[in-house]
Amino acid sequence: MVIYARNLLMPSAPSSTVARPILVTGAAGFIGCHVVRELVDQGDHVIAMVRTSPSHLFDGDARVREVCADVTDLRAVIRAARGATRIVHLAGMTSLRGLSYDAAFRTNAVGMMNVLDAARLVKAERLIVLGTQSENTGAYARTKREADELVLASDVPHVVLRPSLVYGPSAGGVFGAVAAIVRKLSVVPLIGGGRYPMAPVYVDDVTQAIREALARPGLEREYYLSGPEVITFRRFVSAIAAAQHRTLHSVSIPYPVAALGIGLAEMLHVPLPVTSDTLQGLVHPRLHDPGPAARDLGLRLIHVEEGLRRTFGGERSDRHARDRTSLS
Numbered sequence: 001m002v003i004y005a006r007n008l009l010m011p012s013a014p015s016s017t018v019a020r021p022i023l024v025t026g027a028a029g030f031i032g033c034h035v036v037r038e039l040v041d042q043g044d045h046v047i048a049m050v051r052t053s054p055s056h057l058f059d060g061d062a063r064v065r066e067v068c069a070d071v072t073d074l075r076a077v078i079r080a081a082r083g084a085t086r087i088v089h090l091a092g093m094t095s096l097r098g099l100s101y102d103a104a105f106r107t108n109a110v111g112m113m114n115v116l117d118a119a120r121l122v123k124a125e126r127l128i129v130l131g132t133q134s135e136n137t138g139a140y141a142r143t144k145r146e147a148d149e150l151v152l153a154s155d156v157p158h159v160v161l162r163p164s165l166v167y168g169p170s171a172g173g174v175f176g177a178v179a180a181i182v183r184k185l186s187v188v189p190l191i192g193g194g195r196y197p198m199a200p201v202y203v204d205d206v207t208q209a210i211r212e213a214l215a216r217p218g219l220e221r222e223y224y225l226s227g228p229e230v231i232t233f234r235r236f237v238s239a240i241a242a243a244q245h246r247t248l249h250s251v252s253i254p255y256p257v258a259a260l261g262i263g264l265a266e267m268l269h270v271p272l273p274v275t276s277d278t279l280q281g282l283v284h285p286r287l288h289d290p291g292p293a294a295r296d297l298g299l300r301l302i303h304v305e306e307g308l309r310r311t312f313g314g315e316r317s318d319r320h321a322r323d324r325t326s327l328s
């Protein structure tokens with residue numbers, strides 16, 4: 001394990017007259033963009049950490065300061081965290097990248113160590129991390145679990161939120177890949193007939209959970225964050241098609257055939273919209289009760305039909321106008 005010098009770049013204390021910002025890593029990602037917007041809407045100042053700058057995502061927003069840093073570079077992360085009082089860590093290699101274990105470990109686990117070191121140096125009051133529900137053996141799931149364990153064992157005040165599949169307006173992420181397949185193909189291949197259960201969670205529920213976890217005292221150290229209903233993958237895909245005004249035509253692919261095909265494509269470096277890691281996560285989900293998160297974070301989780309209507313209706317979500325169902 002790599003040992004890092006914690007006093008490498010001691011940041012100077014920020015002026016007390018300057019608003020104390022929240023560092024958001026992975027700010028240009030699917031969930032990151034939504035989180036930055038939510039925090040700014042609530043009046044917070046944000047340091048948006050992106051890997052490639054300028055992103056132009058936050059142009060014209062005086063409350064957002066964009067910084068460029070790779071999460072595997074400790075010095076860069078410490079520089080980015082300078083002045084932050086709280087940190088939301090979202091930067092990560094997701095299952096769509098077709099990763100080697102080493103590459104995933106560098107970004108997800110070493111990146112987590114760097115964020116923890118930076119959090120200690122700036123004496124962050126709280127660190128919020130998006131962890132994983134996955135218990136499979138893929139590189140993504142394993143390295144995310146390792147990262148979660150690092151946080152849970154740390155002395156940095158933290159909350160680990162473990163979302164199920166997150167969906168919402170985005171061209172990227174696992175949901176973006178599934179939505180694109182439904183949009184582009186006239187016949188959608190459903191592995192194992194899509195009979196596996198899932199409880200997808202709407203992105204605004206995730207951003208609200210993060211905001212509440214940043215603010216509320218006395219929380220547990222980890223929460224599972226799933227949607228309010230368990231549906232099959234097939235039903236989810238049908239609902240995505242319906243929300244895009246399409247009728248779902250599908251063909252069932254036996255799991256071993258799909259796993260073999262995707263494995264072969266990966267060996268031959270043929271890019272596919274779904275990786276072995278993604279497949280494992282979708283087909284072998286663990287379902288978790290979102291009740292404790294809903295209760296402690298005051299969430300009224302949104303149902304799939306409504307979430308997809310907002311996703312494809314192009315509507316900017318309005319927390320107060322939403323028709324939600326209380327789980328608490």
Ligand SMILES: NC(=O)c1ccc[n+]([C@@H]2O[C@H](COP(=O)([O-])OP(=O)(O)OC[C@H]3O[C@@H](n4cnc5c(N)ncnc54)[C@H](OP(=O)(O)O)[C@@H]3O)[C@@H](O)[C@H]2O)c1
Binds near residue numbers: 027052089165172175
């Ligand atoms: N979406 C879900 O269903 C889901 C479910 C459970 C947990 N999560 C977790 O939630 C977090 C955000 O996920 P997401 O769906 O928003 O994924 P995403 O859209 O892929 O965003 C991840 C962001 O991390 C950045 N990143 C990757 N490697 C980096 C590095 N070495 N240094 C700095 N930045 C780096 C990416 O930058 P580039 O754009 O430059 O690659 C991207 O902007 C991840 O930790 C993920 O594991 C997501």
